[in-house]
Amino acid sequence: MLCFIALGVFAFLSLFSAKYRPLAARAFSCVARKMTLRPCDTGLDEEIKAASIAGIMKFSPQAASFVNRRFAAFSFAFTLLFFASFLLAAQGIANFAIYGNCNGPEGGFCIYSGIQNPAFLKAPSTLQGISAGNESARLTVFEFGCYTCPYTRDAEDTVKFMLEKYGDKVHFVFKPFPLPTHPNSKWAAVAAACAWEAGKYWEYREAIFSNQSYYREGGDAAFKATAARLNITGFDGCFDAKKFLAQIETSISEGKECGIYGTPTFFVDGKAFVGKDAAAEAKAEVERLLGVA
């Protein structure tokens, strides 16, 4: 059974070094024979078994004996684990490519995040966006966020806390960065901009964050229904005319220039914080800079 694992491993290594190709060929032959219910005749399975048992024997003869007697069962289990881990890894990579996190839209610890480093992000050069706090403050906090993303939603309480407690000392700028992987995220940004024009941005923002799935699934009707509930006049005309779409696109372009790879991303005095814990880290940095920590 270990030939299945050997094929995967050696085929991968063969991409980088020709010396693994004969081993990959032997593993392939072995797998082909196993698949047609014939015994492996390349000897690779025996070599793997002998090397494995010899390796274990150097540490514990008893363990080697135990594994040797049950080698077929161990091989089967390892093969299943190999395929399971391969599928999970593939799923993780796909999630990472689509959602920016290997766990998908719900987030969580992701080992691939290590390959993206906030230190390489560049702070935005414009103040365009939703502005709050003290515009003349020396300290500016930028947030690149996606209205329909769970992490941006989770950061909202901390954002509110910062605005309430340090709003007089900090200039806060929200830059919409709708992720294409979240349905209706761009239209949520357009709708929020229409609400901003009508002077009801923060109410609309709170409405979206309080029930993201409703907007992800409901689309235009949900945005309009919320505007009606909040008595936002002129919303439908603004929204249908895509009045602020160009600004949202500009914000997205700016985010890309900054190297944004996940939301929310905060910049506090030029220092970037990304992902699930970004808001708390940004708050701590604000407090450190204000000397209130």
Add this chain to the structure above:
Amino acid sequence: MLEMDADRLREDFPILKAGKAIYFDSACTTLKPRQVLEAERAYYEQASGCAGRSAHALAKKTSEMFESSRERAAAFVNAAPEELVWVKNTTEALNLVIRSFDYSQRKKILTTRLEHHSLLLPIMEQQRRGIVKMELLKTNPDGSFDEQSIAATIDRSTALVAIHHTTNTTGMRAPLEKIIKIAHDNGAAVLIDGAQGVPHSGVDFRRLGADFLAFSGHKMLGPTGIGCLVGKSESLEKLDSFIVGGETVESVHIGKVQFMKAPKRFEGGIQNYAGAIGLAAACDYLSKIGMKNVEEHEKKLAKRMIEAVQSVPGAAIYGSPSSEKRSALVSFNLKGVKHHQVALMCDSLSKIALRSGVFCAQPAMESLGAPEGAVRASLYVYNTEKEISLFKETLEKIAKLGN
């Protein structure tokens, strides 16, 4: 006669000196001492010409080195230089005789189940072509001969008896004296596969009395790609041409060829000069040790090896358990652990090089009761009892896997 000192000999073998392995695979091929390597190198550095063709100094030097090598290799088995044909290996020598022998009067070839494929296959191919009829001498499951049946099997219809000197599966020797006498009494020729015999015992071609003797250089400390067919001059002359080409002929005209006498008649094309020179150096090396000493050393090793393997729980040795009847070669299996796994684990755990499988002698392994194969430990002049002790310890560990 001085006793040989294996520990001192080991200094001559670069692989052993480097501590790269405990080498127990000498039946497959032996390690090479620096004297052989230097001899081969000397050809390329000092001569590097064509023997017997060009007239310049380098060619003459090559001819001298090549023919001197023939003399020394022939002397090693007590044969005359003109009785020695250079070949690629034992396989080629066996093919040469079996395919070139005159079967016009008699068609029966006798052999045994215990032979290497290199001997069996040419006979089976000749039988497939309808040229010969193959029959088998009776052997017992322990690898010994049913000596009573030999006289009854060899008769006046027998053209050739093709048989091993020593098997590569058990290290046991055939009762050649008896077989050769009965064969000759019946007018049959005898071809000896000496691949495992010549390196391990003092084979005297003249005294043996066989018509042909084949052996390889690489199994007796020499280089690969060189071997010898030794044949009585009259027997060689009776053989048909085999590989013909440059330097096998006196003259060539379209429609008319005058071949040279043996051995040149069988040495078509440029020969493996470096190999022949290296093989002669190996013969010199073994002669210096003394083949009696080699035999004595191997007997001690065989006894110790048999005791070591027999003491391991679950070990079963193939062939006679008597060290008197075999060279230092032991084939065995461990209960509950496959032969390949045993060999691979010996390599992984203790860097012990063994052979596993059917050793290119499938019918032999079937007749010995190991159709799936076995593990083979084959020792030579450079092996020591200390190595056997480590081998025993390693086997004991591995044997526990199956018990």
